[in-house]
Amino acid sequence: MNADSPTQPRWQRRKDARPSEITQAALQLFIQRGFAATKLDDVAKLAGVTKGTLYLYFPSKNDLFKAAIRETVLPSIQMAEQVVADSALSATELLRCLVEEWVRLIEESPANGLSKLVVAEAGNFPELAHFYLDEVVYRVRRVFGDILQRGIEASEFRPVNIEFTIKEIISPIILQTIWNHAFGPYRTERFDMREFTRFHLDILIRGIQS
Amino acid sequence: MNADSPTQPRWQRRKDARPSEITQAALQLFIQRGFAATKLDDVAKLAGVTKGTLYLYFPSKNDLFKAAIRETVLPSIQMAEQVVADSALSATELLRCLVEEWVRLIEESPANGLSKLVVAEAGNFPELAHFYLDEVVYRVRRVFGDILQRGIEASEFRPVNIEFTIKEIISPIILQTIWNHAFGPYRTERFDMREFTRFHLDILIRGIQS
DNA sequence: AATAATTAACCGACCAGTCAGTTATTTATT
DNA sequence: AATAAATAACTGACTGGTCGGTTAATTATT
Numbered sequence: 001m002n003a004d005s006p007t008q009p010r011w012q013r014r015k016d017a018r019p020s021e022i023t024q025a026a027l028q029l030f031i032q033r034g035f036a037a038t039k040l041d042d043v044a045k046l047a048g049v050t051k052g053t054l055y056l057y058f059p060s061k062n063d064l065f066k067a068a069i070r071e072t073v074l075p076s077i078q079m080a081e082q083v084v085a086d087s088a089l090s091a092t093e094l095l096r097c098l099v100e101e102w103v104r105l106i107e108e109s110p111a112n113g114l115s116k117l118v119v120a121e122a123g124n125f126p127e128l129a130h131f132y133l134d135e136v137v138y139r140v141r142r143v144f145g146d147i148l149q150r151g152i153e154a155s156e157f158r159p160v161n162i163e164f165t166i167k168e169i170i171s172p173i174i175l176q177t178i179w180n181h182a183f184g185p186y187r188t189e190r191f192d193m194r195e196f197t198r199f200h201l202d203i204l205i206r207g208i209q210s
Numbered sequence: 211m212n213a214d215s216p217t218q219p220r221w222q223r224r225k226d227a228r229p230s231e232i233t234q235a236a237l238q239l240f241i242q243r244g245f246a247a248t249k250l251d252d253v254a255k256l257a258g259v260t261k262g263t264l265y266l267y268f269p270s271k272n273d274l275f276k277a278a279i280r281e282t283v284l285p286s287i288q289m290a291e292q293v294v295a296d297s298a299l300s301a302t303e304l305l306r307c308l309v310e311e312w313v314r315l316i317e318e319s320p321a322n323g324l325s326k327l328v329v330a331e332a333g334n335f336p337e338l339a340h341f342y343l344d345e346v347v348y349r350v351r352r353v354f355g356d357i358l359q360r361g362i363e364a365s366e367f368r369p370v371n372i373e374f375t376i377k378e379i380i381s382p383i384i385l386q387t388i389w390n391h392a393f394g395p396y397r398t399e400r401f402d403m404r405e406f407t408r409f410h411l412d413i414l415i416r417g418i419q420s
Numbered sequence: 421a422a423t424a425a426t427t428a429a430c431c432g433a434c435c436a437g438t439c440a441g442t443t444a445t446t447t448a449t450t
Numbered sequence: 451a452a453t454a455a456a457t458a459a460c461t462g463a464c465t466g467g468t469c470g471g472t473t474a475a476t477t478a479t480t
Contacts, residue, residue, distance in 0.1 A: 013444055013459050036247065037334055039435065050461050052438085061436070120330030122392040124247050129396050164409045171382040178388070182332040186339050199374045203417035223425050223478060249469060260427055262472080271470070 011049075019057050020071065022047045027068040031113035031181070035065060035121040035128070066131055072111045073136055080143050091151025092209070096201055098147070099169065103197045106177055115174050116181040141166050157208045165208060172200050221259075229267050230281065232257045237278040241323035241391070245275060245331040245338070276341060282321045287349050294353055301361025302419070306411055308357070309379065313407045316387055325384050326391040351376050367418045375418060382410050 025047035029038045040061060044051045058064040080098060087094055106112045122129035144166045151157040176193065235257035239248045250271060254261045268274040290308065297304055316322045332339035354376045361367040386403065 009444060011444075011460060015459070018459090032333075034330075034334060040437085041435080051436085052462070053460055055437070056459070116329065116333075119326065119388055119392040120244070123242075123326075123395070124244060126396065129393055133393060133396065160413075161409060164406055165413075167382055167386065167406070168410060168413055171385040172377055175381040175385045175388075176377065178329055178385075182329040183339055183343060185333070186336065186343065196374055196377070199371060200378060203370075203375075203378055203414065207413035207417035219478060221426060221478080225425070228425095250471085251469075261470085262428075263426055265471070266425075 023068040023071050026064050031117050077139050091147050091156050095147050113181040116178040158210050160208050233278040236274050241327050290353050301366050305357050323391040326388040368420050370418050
């Protein structure tokens with residue numbers, strides 16, 4: 001056993017810092033192993049506390065999940081909404097710019113496994129599915145929908161079906177992130193996401209422009 | 211309680227029929243609830259036996275899974291390979307034809323939840339991930355790669371990056387099937403997959419043609 | 421009667437959530 | 451300043467339920 005040095009307490013009271021430490025640890029493990037497969041004991045250990053402490057700050061595993069998501073993705077979405085509302089760029093430029101920025105964000109954020117996580121668990125956790133649909137999916141779609149609408153009105157784009165085109169825009173990006181998180185560990189080759197994104201935008205814009 | 215009629219035995223010996231009844235039941239539940247979340251007791255009940263019987267035919271849950279996949283998807287892939295090898299259509303027509311046939315198959319098959327299932331569980335079950343990559347993913351990609359190659363050589367398509375274009379082709383379709391299985395139960399609106407597919411092919415072909 | 425297929429009771433490991441107790445920190449008292 | 455009392459952050463053992471896998475007993479078949 002380690003005789004704990006008397007000057008260093010076994011733990012400290014850190015009421016303010018705990019919640020975000022816990023949500024960050026939780027998000028990391030949820031993304032790494034999935035929601036159902038993640039044990040709260042492991043989350044606690046990674047956050048430097050014990051499981052009991054988790055329940056001081058979050059009433060359930062579900063709530064912990066929701067808190068982690070809120071803390072991580074909502075700022076980015078708000079920023080995107082802001083950019084689209086304020087920017088004076090053409091729809092084409094805005095689309096390019098936003099998608100590329102999105103990919104840049106995805107590549108650097110620890111949250112790039114979120115799509116896969118949610119898709120994988122939605123079926124078994126209705127509460128989480130609804131939460132994600134309302135707070136993330138629909139809002140992101142609206143952002144792209146607005147850009148397309150603007151582009152069509154300005155005759156930059158043909159009068160395409162907007163719902164479908166949104167899917168055309170986001171599908172390759174999202175599926176690739178899902179893919180990376182599902183099979184990444186089993187493939188040696190690296191994939192140049194940025195180059196793929198430029199390629200995707202070229203094809204897509206060529207396909208919808210007037 | 212029901213006093214079982216003496217003429218009907220409580221169960222019968224059906225050594226030959228059991229395996230496929232069990233794999234079908236397993237596949238259905240795996241797709242419905244995921245691999246980890248599916249209880250073998252439920253598989254057994256759906257197959258009309260008890261859990262012990264499962265272990266007479268399959269040594270483990272993993273083996274049961276692999277057997278179910280093999281039995282279900284390999285035939286379709288072989289058929290697609292055959293079509294591409296034999297057809298005399300132009301690359302454009304072949305692409306359209308194959309994708310639309312693929313979607314038709316997806317819509318009617320009970321196995322249309324397979325992408326989501328595999329993506330969801332791959333991270334926690336390496337054995338299953340490797341199996342699916344080798345036997346399904348790479349083979350499907352090769353089919354589309356061949357079509358693109360042919361189209362480029364015939365100057366129907368620009369000399370696009372083939373790896374990227376394969377992803378362009380399949381991403382919206384696959385992501386939509388994943389989506390349907392992840393969030394389908396929580397959305398009332400129905401989604402016209404066929405119409406979306408036609409739309410997707412229009413945009414895509416417009417984007418890659420010479 | 422012998423055998424093979426199937427059942428059903430069982431085991432052991434696992435895990436979300438609980439709670440009685442421990443300990444760091446703050447506040448009141450001298 | 452020293453100390454005692456009060457507070458609340460934190461721990462860790464425990465519970466109830468679940469589930470993959472096992473096996474002794476039962477039942478159909480030959």
